[in-house]
Amino acid sequence: MIENEKLKEVILKAKMLGFSDVQLANLLNKSENDIKELRKKLNVLPVYKMVDTCAAEFEAKTPYYYSCYENLFYDEQNESIPSSKKKVIILGSGPIRIGQGVEFDYSTVHAIFALKEMGIEAIIVNNNPETVSTDYDTSDKLYFEPLTFEEIMNIVENEKKNGNLLGVIVQFGGQTAINLAMKLYNAGVNILGTSPQSIDLAEDREQFSKILKKLNIPQAEGATVYNEKDALKIAEKIGYPVLVRPSYVLGGRAMEIVYNENELKDYMKEAVKVSSEHPILIDKFLDDAVEIDVDAVCDGEDVFIGAIMEHIEEAGIHSGDSACVIPPQTLSKEIINTIVDYTTKLAKELGVVGLINIQYAIKDGIVYIIEANPRASRTVPYVSKSIGAPLAKIATKVMLGHKLKDMGYTGLAKPKYVSVKEAVFPFQKLPGVDPVLSPEMKSTGEAIGIDRDFGKAYYKAQLSANMELPTSGTVFISVKNKDKQHILNIAKKFNELGFNIVATKGTAEVIRNAGLNVKIVKKISEGMSGNILELIHKGEIDLIINTSSGSKAKSDGYYIRRAAVELNIPYITTIQGALSTIKAIESIKKGDLGVYSLNELEN
Structure with missing residues (x-):
């Protein structure tokens, strides 16, 4: 009995110092479940305190709760009293970061609205106070807790003491919540909606491929690998370029297109550092798709x-x-x-x-x-x-x-109308970052343009994303060799729209051979006087179209794109983006940019 009391005191002090069950399990050479069961046996359980939003001036009634472990010499005081209602727990997405954040919070809030319409208590678990789902008047109850198995299980067990806990929703918390689904399910928690087994089917490359073959749905050739040797073998078999990425990543983290064996070797050294616990996925890259x-x-x-x-x-x-x-x-x-x-x-x-x-x-x-x-x-x-x-x-x-x-x-x-979504990027806040787009996500927001016409919708989207497209002036065009086959049509359209065209020598030759007027400008590497960077800084360029020839840093294209960001000059880094820009400018030149209510557009 005395030994149990001593063990209880040690475990309690460890929990009060912030040790998780996983950390204690590693220290004591036990499993996480062993520690959890030991805590329950010793009655070392968290209690939930209400966040005092009233600075102790009067009693707070906001349903915000956080967990703590009370000192042995104090009575346990759990302020989160479970209601007798039907209830559902929704897991949020945690801290906002590139690839996961506000967009998932939107879904969480709408889930709350749906539950309230059905008369079901909506309980949110999230550790990010800067979201709408964690506003005081959004959910019926909010737990400010880390999105870990231990904390979720503690909340589930607290809420099950009274009322009818229907289950937990993991679909609205991005990859963070989805990754908890199977562990919660194995612990006896009812996962509402798609089963954890089905979620794993979609995540498991081999199982998913079997389903696609059964349904006769084409998939780009690819495989899952665990080391550099297998990666090189698979890439040689399916042919370069290949798209490579660690499994279970957010926002395309460490995702790249590699074009040869040396690039793949370099990637594998980096990718294993990014995600050593999970395999690498290699797919045939469908160029120009x-x-x-x-x-x-x-x-x-x-x-x-x-x-x-x-x-x-x-x-x-x-x-x-x-x-x-x-x-x-x-x-x-x-x-x-x-x-x-x-x-x-x-x-x-x-x-x-x-x-x-x-x-x-x-x-x-x-x-x-x-x-x-x-x-x-x-x-x-x-x-x-x-x-x-x-x-x-x-x-x-x-x-x-x-x-x-x-x-x-x-x-x-x-x-009933055309809607264009455009990404919003943080490049002005990140000195030195190349704004060229890639398989790895860089955007931190998005904007929408809505109209009856694609061109105007696209223009509105660009305007909302802080990129005001010019309707006249000078356009600079410089593209990689692969894109030169597309540039002639783009140059003709800009010529018809009344733009002056400036281009580097290689691009200019293609345009000039078609009988169009174009001014040749020096590359940065061809001399400081009269080069494109000088024209940009003088304010003589109104629009930039520059496609990248690779990921090698500090090229001419890099300095051009950085100058565009710093001077707030509209820049386009893809051929399709350039074609859409032309449609937008054409639409605006034909008529004013209209502002409508959604009801007007539907009529």
Whole structure:
């Protein structure tokens, strides 16, 4: 008995000092579950205190709680008293960082709205006070706790003491929450919506490939590898370029396109450092493909496709950084029908109950699947606003047993206007960072432009993202060799729009051979006097189109793009972005930029 009291005192002091069960397990050479059971046996349990939002001037009533371990010499005082209601716990996404944050908070808030409409108590677990889901008047109850297995289980056990805890929703917390699903399920927690087994099916490369073969859905050739030798072997087999990335990453972290064996060797040395616990995924990169994002809700029987989003930039740019448009502007009816068919079949086969995001690439008329994520995506707010249907609310009701047919949501939604999403980047705040786009996400926000016309919608999106496109002046064009086949059409369009064209020698030759006027300007490496950087700093350039020839730092292109950022000159780094810019400028020159209410656009 005395030994138990001493052990209890040691464990309690350790918990008061902030040691987690995982840390104690490592120190004592036991499992996390052993420590958890030992704590319960010794009655070393957390209590929850209300955050004093009133500075002790009068009693606080905001439902904010945090956990602590009381001193042995004080009575336990748990201020989080579980209600007798039906209740659901929603896991947030934690700290906001590139690839995960505010967009998931939007879905969390809409889930709260749905639960309240159904008369169910909404309980949020999140450790980020700078979100709407953690506002005092949003949820019924909020736990400011780390999003770890230990803390979630403590909250589950506290809330189960009274009322009816229906389960936990993990779909709205990005990868952070999804990664907890299986562990919570194995501990006896009811995961609402898509089962953890189905989530793992989508995450497991080999199992997912088997499903795609069964459904006859094309997938770019690829494999999972654990070392450099296997990586080189697979890359040689499928052919360069290849897209490589660590598994279970956020925002395309450490994702790259590699073009040869030396680049892959360099990558493998870095990638293993980024994620030594997980394998590396290698896929054949579909060069010059059109990338597509789809957000859908499935109830296990029917599928509601909120939107098919066509990326403005070609495949190879992270979906979070690429501008995209609803509805698609260049896809044939046949391709759209194929995407609807694949999405419907895959959502049902995976047993999705709630949201799913699927990314496709279209090359030579074939629709390839890139990946599927059975959770909320960062595009859910954009899609919901574009189609006038709250996907996260619909998904929450589906998770609680409602049927899509009964709610009136099936098939592909038909938007009544054009919506363009543009990414917002932090490059002005990050000196020295190259603003060129890549498979690794860099954006920290997004803006939307809505109109009846694509060009005007795209212009509005750029304006909202702090890039005001000029309607006259001088455009500088310099592109990598691979893009020179596309540049002639772009130069002709700018010429027709009345722009003066300035270009470096290689690009200028292509333009001049077509009989267009173009002024040749020196590269930075060709001399300081009269080079492009000097013209930019003199204010003689109004728009820059510069595509990168690789990731090697400090090239001419790098200094041009950095100057554009620092001087707030609009710059385009992809061919598709340049073509969309031309459409936007054409639309604005034809008529004023209209401002409408959504009701006006729907009529």
